[in-house]
Amino acid sequence: MPHDHHDHDHDHDHHHHGLSPSGHPYRQDDDAPLTYWQRMEIAVRELLIEKGVTTAAEVAAQIDLMDSRSPANGAAVVARAWTDPAFKERLLQNAGDASREMGFDIGPLHLIAVENTAETHNLIVCTLCSCYPRNLLGLPPDWYKTRAYRSRAVREPRAVLAEFGVELPDSTTIRVHDSTADMRYIVLPARPAGTEDLREAELAAWVTRDSMIGTGLPRAPQNATQGG
Amino acid sequence: MAERVRVRALMPPGHVRAPAYLRGKTGIIERALGEFGNPEQLAYGLPAERKPLYRVRFTMAELWGDRAERPEDTLDAEIYAHWLEEVPDHAP
Numbered sequence: 001m002p003h004d005h006h007d008h009d010h011d012h013d014h015h016h017h018g019l020s021p022s023g024h025p026y027r028q029d030d031d032a033p034l035t036y037w038q039r040m041e042i043a044v045r046e047l048l049i050e051k052g053v054t055t056a057a058e059v060a061a062q063i064d065l066m067d068s069r070s071p072a073n074g075a076a077v078v079a080r081a082w083t084d085p086a087f088k089e090r091l092l093q094n095a096g097d098a099s100r101e102m103g104f105d106i107g108p109l110h111l112i113a114v115e116n117t118a119e120t121h122n123l124i125v126c127t128l129c130s131c132y133p134r135n136l137l138g139l140p141p142d143w144y145k146t147r148a149y150r151s152r153a154v155r156e157p158r159a160v161l162a163e164f165g166v167e168l169p170d171s172t173t174i175r176v177h178d179s180t181a182d183m184r185y186i187v188l189p190a191r192p193a194g195t196e197d198l199r200e201a202e203l204a205a206w207v208t209r210d211s212m213i214g215t216g217l218p219r220a221p222q223n224a225t226q227g228g
Numbered sequence: 229m230a231e232r233v234r235v236r237a238l239m240p241p242g243h244v245r246a247p248a249y250l251r252g253k254t255g256i257i258e259r260a261l262g263e264f265g266n267p268e269q270l271a272y273g274l275p276a277e278r279k280p281l282y283r284v285r286f287t288m289a290e291l292w293g294d295r296a297e298r299p300e301d302t303l304d305a306e307i308y309a310h311w312l313e314e315v316p317d318h319a320p
């Protein structure tokens with residue numbers, strides 16, 4: 001269903017469910033009562049502000065900071081590793097420190113980079129919840145948090161990868177990493193063939209979010225497309 | 229810590245980070261990660277003991293038996309030392 005769809009050949013009795021006449025999806029109004037934890041969050045936040053522990057502006061600034069993190073941060077780290085062997089060595093030794101070296105705020109996170117090679121493909125999952133290297137990749141995609149991905153990635157990673165369009169030769173060993181405790185993981189994808197002449201900034205455009213989770217591979221940047 | 233370890237096959241109530249699908253399974257220590265506050269206490273706001281944490285590598289054959297997609301593929305997970313027991317190398 002195209003996002004913007006103006007020519008209608010169906011009559012009014014046949015509107016697609018959940019779509020406006022012009023084909024835009026409706027989002028249901030959030031009319032349900034607050035949940036226990038939503039009330040708790042509001043109560044604690046208001047108390048902290050009332051007592052001068054924090055301010056509304058600080059809360060908003062922190063949300064802003066969280067929203068500003070994007071896979072571009074991780075892509076810059078990967079591109080540096082592809083072009084600077086000494087940096088790559090440091091990244092594989094201690095991914096948190098190597099990322100800090102590039103100016104990224106990693107916080108108290110313990111970050112491990114796992115390297116894809118011709119023989120090995122790495123895949124990241126958190127079966128318990130949704131642990132994700134947010135400081136480098138931003139917020140996790142919705143599918144990363146689903147029960148389907150969390151349960152299937154450890155059980156049938158090859159089937160999951162095939163659904164993501166990643167077909168690996170049988171000779172490639174898959175290593176799944178379940179973030180069960182204090183570590184966070186980022187995949188260092190293999191540098192694609194044919195990119196030998198590209199510079200670091202150009203290479204970063206090849207590094208997709210999914211390639212750093214392991215559910216994708218780097219690919220040539222596509223020109224921005226309209227719509228969708 | 230032995231090279232080969234088995235995740236304890238316990239099912240205690242409460243907040244536990246050793247995933248159920250790994251309990252009773254044998255793997256090898258991939259690396260030691262240092263000591264971290266025990267999440268079984270942290271989850272309840274209690275003072276937490278520092279516990280050694282390890283990355284343990286399991287084969288898919290060990291986890292899923294005949295139903296493994298490819299037996300040699302692996303799964304690594306972080307397991308606290310108090311959830312691990314040593315397995316002698318000559319044990320089956």
